[in-house]
Amino acid sequence: MADGRVERGNQxxxxxxxxxxxxxxVDGLEGLSLGKIATDLGLSKSGVFALFGSKEDLQLATVRAAREVFVEHVVRPVREAPPGAxxxxQxxxxxxxxxxxxxxxGGCFFYSVSAxxxxxxxxxxxxxxRARADWIGYVERVLDEARLAGAFRPGFEAADVPQLAFEVMALMELANAHSVLHEDPSAYERAGRGILGRLRAVAAAPDELPERPPAVDYAV
Structure with missing residues (x-):
């Protein structure tokens, strides 16, 4: 019976x-309300309070849950790929x-709550x-592993990795912001072209990368 209560609590x-x-x-972390969420989900307010205790606890748990979703959709699909451009x-x-x-x-969760x-x-x-720093660190690690694997032209050094990561992430986040504000999916295609251009410019074998991003049916 105790195990059943624990499982119901986890669910x-x-x-x-x-x-x-x-x-x-969409509404930000400040838009969260324990009482409203309990009502929306048909749960008892006391039960939700027992799980989280405070609005801050709920906000922290939400950030951690969003991070798991982010890793599932962005990081895990490429984690086992060999290092390279x-x-x-990808x-x-x-x-x-x-x-x-x-x-x-609302688009990228972490772009929204960071602002x-x-x-x-x-x-x-x-x-x-912490979540954003880990993401930046992962991007830089993937680029540096590509550099060490010989994927970039001679002269591209370890000191160039953070700059390239910064430029790529700026393009991605601008695409997110523009598409959310203007409901314009073409921002992703433009960002993809820009990112590919930067990668091809430093790649030792640029022909191994596509010339243009693939056609993607974005949901914007």
Whole structure:
């Protein structure tokens, strides 16, 4: 019986977080309300309070749940690919598809909540910053592994990796922002062209990369 109560609690927690990550991507983490979520899901308010305790706890759990979704859609599909420029491109394409196909209704969850909390010190900001730092670190690691594998032209050094990562991520996040604000999916195709252009410019064998991004049916 105790195990049954634990499992029901876990199921309720998953149901709540499936709802909160979607709400927060549109309304922000401040838009979350334990009482409203309980009502929306037909749950008891006391049960939801027992699982999370406070709004801040709910916000932190939501960020962590969103991170799991992000990893599932963006990182995991390319994790086992051999190092190289093709793996880097596939990673960036996975990000564009994650944002453009609206895995979260508001586009990239972390772009949205970063703007909300970037100047607000506290545990939630720290959790968001940690998730973004891990993503940036992963992008840089994929690019550096490609460099070490000889995928980039001579002269492209370790010091060039953070700059390339910054430029690529700027294109991805601008595509996200433009598409959300203007409901314009063409932003992803333009970002993809820009990213491919940068990768081909430094690639030792640019012909191994496509000349243009594939046609993708974005959900914008």
């Amino acid at each position: 309720t927690r998953r149901a709540v977080l499936e709802r909160t990550v979607k709400i927060a991507s 093709a793996k880097a491109w 990673l960036f394409l996975s990000w564009l598809e994650y944002s453009g196909r609206r895995v979260f209704p 909300e909390f970037d100047a607000r010190p506290g545990p939630v900001r720290d959790e968001v910053a």
